[in-house]
Structures are given as structure tokens and as C-alpha cells.
Amino acid sequence: MTVLIPTRLSTANLDACPSTTTAAPGAERFVLRERGQREVFCGLTGIIWLHRKIQDAFFLVVGSRTCAHLIQSAAGVMIFAEPRFATAIIDERDLAGLADCNAELDRVVTRLLERRPDIKMLFLVGSCPSEVIKLDLSRAAERLSREHAPRVRILNYSGSGIETTFTQGEDACLASLVPDLRRTEAAAPKSLLVVGALADVVEDQFKRIFADLGIDNVTFLPPRKAADMPPVGPNTSFLLAQPFLTDTARLLEAAGAQRLLAPFPLGAQGTTGWLKAAADAWNIPDEHFRQVIAPAEKRARAALEPYRQRLAGKRIFFFPDSQLEVPLARFLFSELSVDPVEVGTPYLHKQHLAMELDQLPETTLLSEGQDVERQLDRCREAKPDLVVCGLGLANPLEAEGFTTKWSIELLFTPVQGYEQAGDLAELFARPLVRRTRLEV
Numbered sequence: 001m002t003v004l005i006p007t008r009l010s011t012a013n014l015d016a017c018p019s020t021t022t023a024a025p026g027a028e029r030f031v032l033r034e035r036g037q038r039e040v041f042c043g044l045t046g047i048i049w050l051h052r053k054i055q056d057a058f059f060l061v062v063g064s065r066t067c068a069h070l071i072q073s074a075a076g077v078m079i080f081a082e083p084r085f086a087t088a089i090i091d092e093r094d095l096a097g098l099a100d101c102n103a104e105l106d107r108v109v110t111r112l113l114e115r116r117p118d119i120k121m122l123f124l125v126g127s128c129p130s131e132v133i134k135l136d137l138s139r140a141a142e143r144l145s146r147e148h149a150p151r152v153r154i155l156n157y158s159g160s161g162i163e164t165t166f167t168q169g170e171d172a173c174l175a176s177l178v179p180d181l182r183r184t185e186a187a188a189p190k191s192l193l194v195v196g197a198l199a200d201v202v203e204d205q206f207k208r209i210f211a212d213l214g215i216d217n218v219t220f221l222p223p224r225k226a227a228d229m230p231p232v233g234p235n236t237s238f239l240l241a242q243p244f245l246t247d248t249a250r251l252l253e254a255a256g257a258q259r260l261l262a263p264f265p266l267g268a269q270g271t272t273g274w275l276k277a278a279a280d281a282w283n284i285p286d287e288h289f290r291q292v293i294a295p296a297e298k299r300a301r302a303a304l305e306p307y308r309q310r311l312a313g314k315r316i317f318f319f320p321d322s323q324l325e326v327p328l329a330r331f332l333f334s335e336l337s338v339d340p341v342e343v344g345t346p347y348l349h350k351q352h353l354a355m356e357l358d359q360l361p362e363t364t365l366l367s368e369g370q371d372v373e374r375q376l377d378r379c380r381e382a383k384p385d386l387v388v389c390g391l392g393l394a395n396p397l398e399a400e401g402f403t404t405k406w407s408i409e410l411l412f413t414p415v416q417g418y419e420q421a422g423d424l425a426e427l428f429a430r431p432l433v434r435r436t437r438l439e440v
């Protein structure tokens with residue numbers, strides 16, 4: 001087993017009239033379920049934003065050279081300081097059973113931790129190759145944790161691309177943290193937990209708003225430092241900041257925490273709805289709530305207005321990729337008057353998305369899973385103005401004359417909250433402007 005630690009990564013930038021009728025609230029709407037060939041990235045991709053978030057964590061992928069190339073090229077950034085992810089490459093000797101993979105892994109981890117005393121939390125990240133050779137990373141994590149405790153905590157999760165999509169990497173990572181969170185008693189003070197990796201700037205904005213509302217006991221999962229893991233218990237209410245955290249939410253609920261039913265904090269309306277769910281759970285008077293959010297909400301609406309004029313009436317088609325598709329379609333429809341023709345998502349979690357689904361127009365086709373050739377046919381027939389899809393489909397669709405947006409960019413860019421509402425709209429307006437320029 002050899003280790004590939006990126007010291008300098010590629011500078012390649014990753015930029016390589018709506019219906020007014022929404023479905024009746026709570027009404028069961030038709031969902032096209034497809035189980036054919038899929039075009040998605042694997043869960044290793046999540047390391048790209050997670051390693052920036054937990055600043056003293058390290059992600060060691062146990063995989064192949066393909067895995068190493070994927071995360072390096074997906075990173076698309078220069079790393080000037082010590083990197084916080086690497087790949088322990090399973091080579092031919094490991095695959096042929098000539099080497100003891102566990103002993104090799106222990107050697108790699110020990111050498112890494114000797115060289116990097118700043119690492120406080122180490123994730124062993126499984127991949128397709130490690131799953132195929134049935135390398136038990138949970139046992140390895142337990143064994144190595146015992147050896148290196150208390151200096152470093154070692155956890156594991158799977159980022160494998162077998163039957164998963166790329167945002168599930170974050171869900172698996174956060175879910176691996178939950179069993180270790182300190183449990184609080186029922187008599188503990190009421191606390192709010194925000195779940196999902198948010199850019200630090202967004203987290204700081206939300207912290208200020210919660211404080212102004214009078215909600216002080218607020219924690220975030222993941223935290224910025226391994227030592228700041230939030231406690232959880234029956235007096236914890238949590239707000240999902242991302243729609244793809246199914247397993248994490250389930251484990252938090254099993255620990256006694258309650259999920260607050262809310263839309264996702266995308267755009268002005270989404271952010272207001274998300275904050276309101278917390279305000280209601282804390283019995284904050286509506287007048288005070290409106291007073292606190294009014295200035296930021298007004299700024300967000302003003303930032304959106306020029307984009308609404310540009311985007312209103314445009315037809316958009318989502319291929320399933322990031323699991324953000326439903327909240328994004330809701331934002332584009334209700335705040336920018338964009339017409340979502342088809343909204344495809346890898347998995348449709350109806351409870352988590354209930355407030356978003358209610359706001360989509362009846363004319364939108366909702367699809368779950370993928371049969372890529374059929375979906376491409378539907379897209380060609382619909383002739384949308386903009387297609388949101390993964391990188392694998394973007395180039396062929398551009399070659400056919402479609403205007404595309406890479407869905408992965410929405411994970412790398414701070415888009416949640418009032419102050420980012422204009423930036424989020426810009427992400428959809430930019431490819432259309434680029435296309436117009438190319439046509440001139």
C-alpha cells in the first residue's frame with residue numbers, strides 16, 4: 001500500500017412562463033421512478049468540502065489510483081499549506097493477497113500521524129476497491145483508535161461509488177460522528193443543532209441571526225474543530241442545512257433529538273422559512289422575528305430582483321446528481337419565476353422535502369433515480385433553456401446545443417442564507433449569459 005498525498009493540486013477551475021399552480025399541500029404527486037444506468041460521482045467527492053470545514057481532521061481514502069485522481073481533480077484548487085486528505089493506494093500486492101492490508105494500513109496511519117501532529121481526527125474513507133476486497137475499515141478504525149487515543153480519534157465511513165451518489169459522502173461522514181457525540185440528559189437546556197456542512201461565512205451569519213432572535217445555545221455539525229463536537233439529547237432540536245443527510249438525521253433522532261420541519265435555507269423565502277422553524281420552536285413572537293430578519297431579507301430580495309427579470313419564464317431541467325435538485329427547483333420557481341420542467345433527484349426523501357415539494361408547480365415532472373438514455377430523450381424533447389447536471393453529461397449536452405450548469409458547483413459555493421441569495425441566482429444566470437455571448 002502506498003500513500004498519495006497531494007502537495008499541489010491542479011489549478012483547473014471547475015468552471016470548465018412558469019405555471020402558477022402548485023400541488024395541493026400534502027397531496028400525493030406522481031413520481032417517475034427509474035432504475036437504469038446512472039451518471040453520478042461517488043461519495044469521495046464530499047472530502048473536497050468536508051476537509052475545509054473540519055480544520056484539524058484528515059481524510060485518508062483507502063482506494064485506488066482512480067480514487068486519488070478523482071479527489072485531486074475534483075478539488076480544483078491549489079493547496080499551499082499541508083493537505084488534509086490523501087489516498088492510501090491498494091496496489092497489486094494488496095489485491096493479490098500478498099500483503100496484509102491491515103498491517104499495511106496500520107503502518108501508513110502511524111507514519112502519517114507521526115508526520116502530522118496537528119491531526120486530531122482521522123477518517124478512514126472506504127472506496128469501491130476497499131469494499132470489493134472486503135477490507136473492514138470499521139475494525140481498523142477501532143484498532144487504530146485504541147492505539148492512538150487520546151491524541152487522535154479515528155473513524156471510518158464509505159465514499160464508495162457502488163450504488164451511491166456524491167453527496168452521500170457527507171451524510172456518511174456526519175453519520176459516523178453521531179455515535180460519538182456526548183449525550184445530554186432530558187433536563188439539559190434546550191439547544192439548536194444545525195446539521196450539514198456550511199461555509200464558515202454562512203455559519204457566522206446564521207449564528208448572528210439566531211443570537212438576535214434570542215436563540216443562544218446553537219451548535220453545528222460538523223464543527224470547525226474536532227474538539228467542538230456538539231452534544232445531543234432529548235432537548236436538542238435540529239435543523240437540516242442540506243437535504244441529503246438522511247442517515248445522519250435518523251441517527252440523531254435515535255439519540256432523542258427532534259428534527260424541525262423546515263424548507264432549506266436557499267434564497268430569501270427558503271431562508272426565512274428555515275429560520276422561522278427555529279423561531280417557532282423557541283416560541284419567539286412573530287413581530288420580533290420579522291424585526292430581526294427584515295433588513296437581511298430585504299437585501300436578499302433586492303439582490304434577487306435583477307436575476308428574476310433575467311430568468312423569469314426560462315425553462316430548467318434537472319438531472320439527478322446532488323440531491324439539492326428539489327430545493328433548488330423550489331427556489332427558482334417561487335423566487336425567480338423559472339419553470340422547472342423536470343426535477344430529477346437520486347433519492348426523494350419526502351419527509352425532509354415536504355415543504356419544498358408542496359411549492360413546486362403541478363406541471364413539473366418529478367423523477368427519482370435514473371435511466372440516463374431515457375432521461376436524455378425527455379430532455380431533448382423538452383428543449384429547456386438550462387440543464388443542471390453532473391460533469392459527465394454537461395459536455396455532451398453542450399455539444400448538442402444545450403446550456404448547462406454543473407450541479408457540483410452548488411456544493412463548492414456558499415449558497416445558503418440571505419447574503420448568498422444573489423450569488424445563488426447568479427450561478428443559474430451565468431451560463432445563459434455565456435451562451436448569449438457565444439451566439440453573438
Ligand code: SF4
Binds near residue numbers: 042043126127161
Ligand atoms: S470510490 Fe469507486 S467510484 Fe469513487 S473514484 Fe474510487 S473507484 Fe471510482
